[in-house]
Amino acid sequence: MTQAMQPWWKTATGYQIYPRSFCDSNGDGIGDLGGIISKLDHLRDLGIGFIWLSPVYASPMRDNGYDISDYRQIAPEFGTLDDFDALVTQARDKGIRIVMDLVVNHCSSEHEWFLKACQSRDCPEHDFFYWRDQRPDTNGPPDDQRACFGGSAWTWVESVGRYYYGHFGAQQPELNWHNPALRREVFDVMNWWLDKGIGGFRIDVIELIGKDLDNRVYVEGPDMHRFIAEMHAACFAGRDIMTVGESWSAKPDTALLYCGKARKEVDMVFNFNHIDAAWDPDKGRFGPNLFDLPTHKRILADWQHALADDGWNSLYLSNHDLPRPVSHYGCDGPFRVRSAKMLAMTMHLMKGTPFIYQGEEIGMTNANFTELGQFRDIETLGQLTEQTARGVSRQEFIDGANINGRDNARTPVQWDSSAHAGFTTGDPWIDVNANYVDINVELDRADPNGIFAFYQDLVALRENLDIVTKGSFASLCSNDPNVFVYERVLGTQRLLVLGNFTNKAISLDAGELSDKDGKVVLSNITRETLKSNEHIPLEPYEAFALLSDI
């Protein structure tokens, strides 16, 4: 079977852009659509098939666009609708589709719907949101639910004498999906963008729609799948698009409810099982990094098996909410380049669609902020207040934010070694990482052994080798704490993928890896073949993929 018989998004590699931090075209210190257009050749050279574009809609930017005040406008700091159309067209000419970020679990408290809803209990928009009365016994909010970004999840509005619900915070009131008129409005917005020829949607916190507030069921509520299916019927059916829903709650045994073909909901989910497994059970993301390779491998393998025959996996280590992979899972010191390649290879050669987060293709590192004043993220700042009030010291919190806070992913893309890394000619809205002089696109791309060139090879392998998109998956050496090894099999071919996750040279017992002879199709140190020895010597962070006949 040829690759052409698969949907485009199964052979394509995705690339996420967080527009505020990507490239600034007009010197105001904020990345914008013009900046993205100016860098399309960089993305074409990488070989990606689509961009997941984080929100560019009109927004007061409390949460950098994940708080939308007008679903049919572009935020002025990002550009205009004409700029957006130009992006879609120019990207298409380079073989790249634009997948929009759809944030419809909540909107901004400055959205017209919400402003109207606060004026009267009788207007139609009032019921677009979740309202509850005061508790008679306490004269306080209906329950003690906290918002993700700090404070109570309930906010009082005097003019209507009620509380509204904001899972993330008061600036992001939750939309009442139980109201059919609200659902129709949302579907209209979605079709309006789809009719512009976009490639699909990444759907923000899809797990939160359909909640049952009164029984305090917030995620994967009783009506979630019904609403997603309705969305599919109203917007996706008959269109050649890709949809991926963000769900922290999805597990291997519920995954197919979202992305099983016959379900007609979404094509993929972004699950976070491999991400929050490394979070401290008490301290959450701002605690220490508890990464454990056998757990990580088990989780990824469980997802590979759950979606082996139906559904489809998304493959990623990084996004705009997560730390930089080299800092978190690899080495951001002497083995930065090699470990970046190892992490990319072990992720990209599983079955599914890989997503590269901006800057990952040159091995950008965590921010390493030293002062509180450098942090910009609403979650980090909200949790700082929340957690210091509970007795966590400021320094302990800053240390946690440096390990896992969302600003790590949001420092500007490092394009070259000129001022502000070539991101802006003005003052950047968030500090550029001081290491930009040594780590930047220009330098990395000039190096034939750079990280960018390696990602190009990975993208090309996926397009050229059927086994990468179609082969079965089996985890090997599953309990080994040092190496990630798996094999893919298709017909008479086998692809063995192996990565040393440690900064030490090790010797791997080759017992489980029979029939090792074959051709190395990609490696991060010079290695052309693998001889059948009892032990395989591995350099620190070494990774290779070996293709053989079986």
Ligand code: ISL
């Ligand atoms: O990681 C998280 C849990 O601590 C949160 O940072 C995050 O809010 C959650 O992953 C949901 O993320 C999405 O929705 C948020 C937005 O702030 C994130 O940027 C987005 O990816 C609200 O829209």
Ligand code: CA
């Ligand atoms: Ca700008």
